Amino acid sequence: MYRILKKEMLAPKIKLIQVYAPEICTHARPGQFVILRMHEKGERIPLTIADSDRDTGLLTLVFQEVGKSTTELGMLSEGDSILDIVGPLGTARDIEKLDCVVCVAGGVGVAPMYPEAKAYHLLGTRVISLIGAQTKDMLIFKDRMEKVSDEVYYSTDDGSFGHKGFVTEILCKLLEDGLRPDEVIAIGPLPMMRAAARVTERFGVKTVVSLNAIMVDGTGMCGSCRVTVDGEVKFSCVEGPAFDGHKVDFDELIARQNRFLAEEKLALERYLAGVGGCKCHQK
């Protein structure tokens, strides 16, 4: 059992929780994730390690409420417990000092970006962060990202903060203006990562994306998370979740993300009906 020691509302529907998980924190490296299960009947939910402190053993996770399980997770308060957490899973990013990296993060993807940006920053790499959200209220981890970035650009879909439009438009502009980072890292919704990879391909800039394929065990035993990379089938829970964005078959992955759409919808509706649909007590 993992007691939630801290809970924070970062934005509407985006929440941060902290639990004490010293073994995971000792071994966690940027790019890795955990799988948690809230209770006996729960799904196994993959979430990226947004921060891990070896000294205190505190593991930080940030999630967006998108369906039944994440909504239910969002209902938990400080003092409540999560049944299981396993990790760290996935292959860690090999982070070494480079001259310059560009971190393109969309939505809740800013949280998983943070450990990578921080690791590059600590090595003395110039970090340029491009952060996109639907609207100003949905921008998260602003202070943290600013602390580990040399430059930060913002975009919102509605123009309420920073550039009005997609974050990939800023990326395109920077590259057109001659910026040639050693690497672009893109983490966010699949269409955003696909767009980022398309932009950088034109300029021949190496691009790493972090895939959120649907997982079950997360240890390479089921193949639910398989993606096609450079024509080959890869299990993203083991060989990923980071891959060369220019080689990922995004169209296939986007189709695969919809495999359980009807069931997911049913589960959420049933859950919301059960809890009365009222969320006032969440505040």
Next chain:
Amino acid sequence: MSSKVRQPRQEMPKQQPDVRSKNFQEVALGYTEELAVAEANRCIQCPKKPCVSGCPVGVDIPEFIDLIAKGDFLGAARKIKEKNSLPAMCGRVCPQETQCEAVCTLGKRGEPVAIGALERFCADYERMHGDPLSDAQRSDGSSGRVAVVGSGPAGLTCASELAKLGYKVVLFESLHDTGGVLRYGIPEFRLPKAIVDEEVEYIKSQGVEIRLNVLVGATVTVDELFQEGFDAIFLGTGAGLPYFLGIPGENLNGVYSANEFLTRVNLMKAYRFPDYDTPVWVGKRVAVVGGGNVAMDSARTALRLGAEKVTVVYRRSRAEMPARLEEIENAEEEGIEFYLLANPVRILSDDKGWVKGMECVRMELGEEDSSGRRRPVPVPGSEFILDVDTVISAVGTDPNPLLVRTIPGLDLGRRGNVIIDEETGMTNIPGVFAGGDIVTGSATVIAAMGAGKAAAHGIDKYISARNGRGM
């Protein structure tokens, strides 16, 4: 004696096919006391006991059958447990027709004694009437400390055996529940999970500590385990890495590996969605590719989840199907259709990325291959299309690479299997032992148990020698 030989083999009562194909309860109901005694009386107590040599762990078959015939069911159960600590499982899942029953004298002229069914009867009887935990001795841990990785039959048996030998054992499992394939692979209707739970309780009562949600190699490394003071480590991590067909369309929506399909249903209980949160989707017409137990389990599970028609596609003929005969028969009775001597070529997509058919080619049996089986070869121009919306690939698995890859210098075979000394179970790294599917590739429950037990004794010798104790 001859009158016994003419007695027919006692059939085990089963749920009717049309009833059971709609529920997840156990299919075979087990012998009654009368049936068990009648079946036990068929055994002619051969002095040379050929059956025993057919059992990988050498259960004293005629002895336990004799105790059943005499009505001492608890005594029979104890007799089996001298050699086999998981009889309730083996009675249910051993491929008896290729093991103990294959060499039973009665089988030469008629039907062999139903050794598996009798074994199951004893274990079930003990569960209901005896106290299965009564003979569990709590280990005092004085012999040393051993880490066992993986809670499948290999790991469970190794842990239990080491506890008997006085070791403090910590069993690590990466999933949130114990049992390995017994939990996530073999369905409830063939092996009720209550039986796996009981076995785990038994091992706990022996003093074994179980730590779930620990992926050894990631949450804790093998080096760290040694640093923490474990004297030896047993790797029982199984062969859970699924292969795919390697044909176009295998990533379409509606294509599962058998492992994904069965894990969703068994481990995550998706058959009770939405009461349980994990979904599974099964269409109306399902093709299952493969001919082993995994294929039978997938096909019968799909049927129980509401598929209208389930077809098993296998590239050889029925005689070569590696599944247990009983399960092939059960599947046939339940109305599973078999396309034998056929192999998939590609999976066809609708305009939204979902399966809408599977193209297959007919096969014929050609020359014998190295395994002595006739190799199937495609018949040119014989392609045909199966009208299906779901495909489950059950074409095999490889040893789990995750942990073994993190152990530098560990000797591995061509398929990533761990290489051990046959006798001791030790790998090339001192103190690191292995057994079960991680060594052999996908095999059987009883073989994994045998390997776990052998390794426990290898570990005991190794630690005793190191500590300068009784060699």
